[in-house]
Amino acid sequence: MLRLIAPINYRAGVPFEYTSFISAHAAKLVLLIPLLAVILPLFKVVPALYVWMVRRRLIYWYRQLKALEKSLDSGGAKYDADALQTELERIDSHVRRIHVPLFFSHQLYDLRGHIDLVRQRLSARPAAMRMAAE
Secondary structure, three states, X not given: OHHHHHHHHHHHOOOHHHHHHHHHHHHHHHHHHHHHHHHHXXXXXXXXXXXHHHHHHHHHXXXXXXXXXXXXXXXXXXXXXXXXXXXXXXHHHHHHOOOOOHHHHHHHHHHHHHHHHHHHHHHHHHHHHHHHHO
């Protein structure tokens, strides 16, 4: 291989040291191609996986909040304002301790705003039930 490449590189002005280095390590460079075929798709997967993991933490608390809101809407005999308030405070305290990257902070603040909306509904619910009972 070196016999074929050396005269061409000599005419192109490439030093012989570079030509011999390339000739000696060409087989290793060929092995690099399959490695690149595996690594390059990871450049798309890793950021998407990171976004999914950050959003997964927020979605978990949204599920908890939705379950609480569902029990708030069900009312009836199983309605316990104190238990719902305790659960809401538990959710709120955990959400306040979540650390997310700055890029996702708007989603965290949306979640906090939704917690406050449920808190307002919960505080308005006992007053509405008292008025209905009278």
